[in-house]
Amino acid sequence: MSKSKELTVDLRDRIVLRHRSGEGYRKISAALKFPVSTVASIIRKWKKFVTSRTLPRAGRPAKLSDRGRRALVREVTKNPMVTLKQLQHFSVEKGEPSRRTTITAALHQSGLYGRVARWKPFLSKRHMTACLEFAKTHLKDSQTMSNKILWSDETKIELFGLNGKRHVWRNPCTAHHLANIILTLKHGGGSIMLWECFSAAGTGRLVRVKGKMNAAIYRDILDENLLQSALDLRLGQRFIFQQDNNPKHTDKITKECLQDNSVNVHLVVSGLQLVPRL
Structure with a gap:
């Protein structure tokens, strides 16, 4: 038009x-x-x-009409991950100028800026509910208690994963809105597996896992690194060990190892949500 x-x-x-x-x-x-x-x-x-x-x-005078600018804003609001090239085609279809600088200036005028989309682990509704319940339960926990927690988990580093960036048009302070993020799921490919732990005082030991992780390997990692990490971080004897509910973490030999060392354990679901102690 x-x-x-x-x-x-x-x-x-x-x-x-x-x-x-x-x-x-x-x-x-x-x-x-x-x-x-x-x-x-x-x-x-x-x-x-x-x-x-x-x-x-x-x-x-502005080359882009007010109607054209509003149409661009609607298109970007409907699909924040639309590319600038797609917006140029959209502008041409509306009979408006298609220069990149004209389109970006119009979007900037409306408070929309191109930013790299944040990556965020996929969470189901069950996970979200559990997160909220945990937050409510521990909202009044003292800082002293938080300082006693030793967090741990395994992480897989992809050696040949996709590292490309996606840009998204968004307003300030909306980086974590669902429409502006890229949800991630763990997947295969060239990678290395690491076990790590940390607390409010800093990081504990970092261990590379050789071969496929199982309950026996996990028990050996705890035997060699858990208490020493707590000692290095000066957590004292009554620290709380935090791990997720992966089957190898809840295996019988793992429980026996933790009980033999009198370790107080908290269990988390999917690495995010706490559930009652073992």
Whole structure:
């Protein structure tokens, strides 16, 4: 759709003259075949500046119409991960300018900026509910208790994973809105597996897992690194060991290992949600 042209001075003067004679907006609109909004805009301008002439503009007129800018904002709001190239095609279909700088400037004017989408682990509704319940349960925990927790988990580092970035159009402070993030799931490929632990005081030992992780290997890792990490971090004897509910973590030999060393254990689901102690 092409940009609308300004009315001639003669037409604007006729609208003002009819208004001064007492005619209403709708009557003027019907008589001169112009939208009511156009009539109202011209009269509003006349009341404010006492003229219907075009006033000097502060700078170069915008090439993109207000309607075109609003259409771009709607498109970006509907699909925040639309690319700039796709927006250029969209703008052409609407009969608007398609220069990259014109489109980005219009989006910036509306508070939308291209940013790299954040990665976030996929969470089901069950996970979200468990997270919320855990937060409510531990909301009033003291800092002293938090300092006694030794967190642990395994992590797989992809050697040949996809490292490409995706950009997203978003407003400030909306980085973690669902529409602006990329959900991730663990997958296969060239990788190395590591076991690590940390607390509020810092990081504990980091162990590379050789071969496929099982309960026996996990028990050996705990035997050699758990208590020493707690000692290095000065957590004391009554620290709380945090691990998830992976089958190898809840295996009989793992439980026996922790019980033999009098380790107080908290269990988490999917590495995020706490459930009652063992």
